[in-house]
Amino acid sequence: MLSAIGRAFRTPDLRRKLLFTLGIIAIFRLGAFIPSPGINYTNVQACLAPGGGDTSGGIYQLVNLFSGGALLQVSIFALGIMPYITASIIIQLLRVVIPRFQELHLEGGQGQSKLTQYTRYLTIALGLLNATTLVSLARSGNLLGGCGADGSPGAIVPDSSIVATILIIITLTAGTGLIMWMGELVTEKGVGNGMSLLIFTSIVAQFPVSLGQIWTTKGPGTFFMVIALGIIVVALVVFVEQSQRRIPVQYAKRMIGRRTVGGTNTYIPIKVNMAGVVPVIFASSLLYLPSLIAQFAINGNAANAPAWAVWINDNLTKGDHPIYMVMYFLMIVFFTYFYVAITFNPEEVSDNMKKYGGFIPGIRAGKPTADYLQYVLSRITLPGALYLGLVALIPLIALVLINANQNFPFGGTSLLIMVGVGLETVKQIDAQLQQRHYEGLLR
Numbered sequence: 001m002l003s004a005i006g007r008a009f010r011t012p013d014l015r016r017k018l019l020f021t022l023g024i025i026a027i028f029r030l031g032a033f034i035p036s037p038g039i040n041y042t043n044v045q046a047c048l049a050p051g052g053g054d055t056s057g058g059i060y061q062l063v064n065l066f067s068g069g070a071l072l073q074v075s076i077f078a079l080g081i082m083p084y085i086t087a088s089i090i091i092q093l094l095r096v097v098i099p100r101f102q103e104l105h106l107e108g109g110q111g112q113s114k115l116t117q118y119t120r121y122l123t124i125a126l127g128l129l130n131a132t133t134l135v136s137l138a139r140s141g142n143l144l145g146g147c148g149a150d151g152s153p154g155a156i157v158p159d160s161s162i163v164a165t166i167l168i169i170i171t172l173t174a175g176t177g178l179i180m181w182m183g184e185l186v187t188e189k190g191v192g193n194g195m196s197l198l199i200f201t202s203i204v205a206q207f208p209v210s211l212g213q214i215w216t217t218k219g220p221g222t223f224f225m226v227i228a229l230g231i232i233v234v235a236l237v238v239f240v241e242q243s244q245r246r247i248p249v250q251y252a253k254r255m256i257g258r259r260t261v262g263g264t265n266t267y268i269p270i271k272v273n274m275a276g277v278v279p280v281i282f283a284s285s286l287l288y289l290p291s292l293i294a295q296f297a298i299n300g301n302a303a304n305a306p307a308w309a310v311w312i313n314d315n316l317t318k319g320d321h322p323i324y325m326v327m328y329f330l331m332i333v334f335f336t337y338f339y340v341a342i343t344f345n346p347e348e349v350s351d352n353m354k355k356y357g358g359f360i361p362g363i364r365a366g367k368p369t370a371d372y373l374q375y376v377l378s379r380i381t382l383p384g385a386l387y388l389g390l391v392a393l394i395p396l397i398a399l400v401l402i403n404a405n406q407n408f409p410f411g412g413t414s415l416l417i418m419v420g421v422g423l424e425t426v427k428q429i430d431a432q433l434q435q436r437h438y439e440g441l442l443r
Helices: 002-010 012-031 041-048 058-066 082-097 099-106 109-140 162-189 194-205 207-242 278-298 307-315 322-343 346-355 367-401 412-435
Strands: 244-251 254-256 259-261 265-271
Touching (some): 002 412, 082 099, 194 207
Antiparallel strands (some): 244 265
16 A cells, blocks of 8 residues: 555656645645634634533534534634535535426536536525624524623624624635635546545544544543444445445447447446435434524523424434434435435436447336336335434434544544545546556555
């Protein structure tokens, strides 16, 4: 492995791409510690210190995870990549609802560039909305467990004027736009998918903090037990992520002029986890909405709050509550089936195979092929959905067993993204090494 990495850096073109990617990652991490204008950094650090406030992130834990801890620091990159992820998912879902979006998707490169442009616009709009919400939460003290509210000696936003508020919102939105641009630069000039690598970087940056908390609060015994469990879970996740059902496809020979084309054998790879991490993000985001609404309804006065808001606050904001766990698991299973249904169309695959003379041995072309693909897809999605649900529950189970915080490193969204992005990036580096007749990183 080390010799393969050395060969990668000795190859000029690949070395330039790797160094460019590492440079962008360094800038991205630096931005996570630069405070936004109008934010009292000293008071933020006082709130984040032990005993200063609830620094677990609460319902903002996912956003804080994807921003590499920048959310709770209220830095210029506080919103992280989350607005872009949300915009991408919305545009993808709109293909089912808006025929024009589906037409653009089928147009190829030109249509894809148009959809990418729509995603950028929507990212900026969501960034403005999220920045406004973040400033409101920082002022009310709800961002850090009641610490740093307006009027207190340690206020996070000391200046409550409209000009200062607009400046913070514009800065946070500009930070989101800058992150989006850097991610696209990495995709174009670096190695791997830029957006995925930035998310990967944010999650990995939280590992030392999470492991350090386990060491200081639970002791060396629990620490090494968590490390051993983490290695086992990572190995199992890699195994499942690489697992796929290969449906054989044969193409009939055809004569085009004097040439014979076709007659090849290939396969359709249907992964066990075709949905990736998207169902976990969907379920987390949907469960955060009622919690966010309940917090605004309670507004620090639980005695006079509506009964429904109190029930939501008691049952759907704590990850260790059984109702929260059950709803989280069921929603992940539902969204796995939903997302696979809109991203893999058996009828479209069947039509494309028929157009180019392909068929599955023993299955007639046309509708029987589409029915067979749908049958296989529905059967293989079930273990994939259960696997996603169980992996996503690992941090919540750890929360109950060892009282870890919800940023438990080995499980949930963080582990799925790290393994998926890591495998994909290594494969891309390996492919570029093999083009130059090297062995590559993979055996």
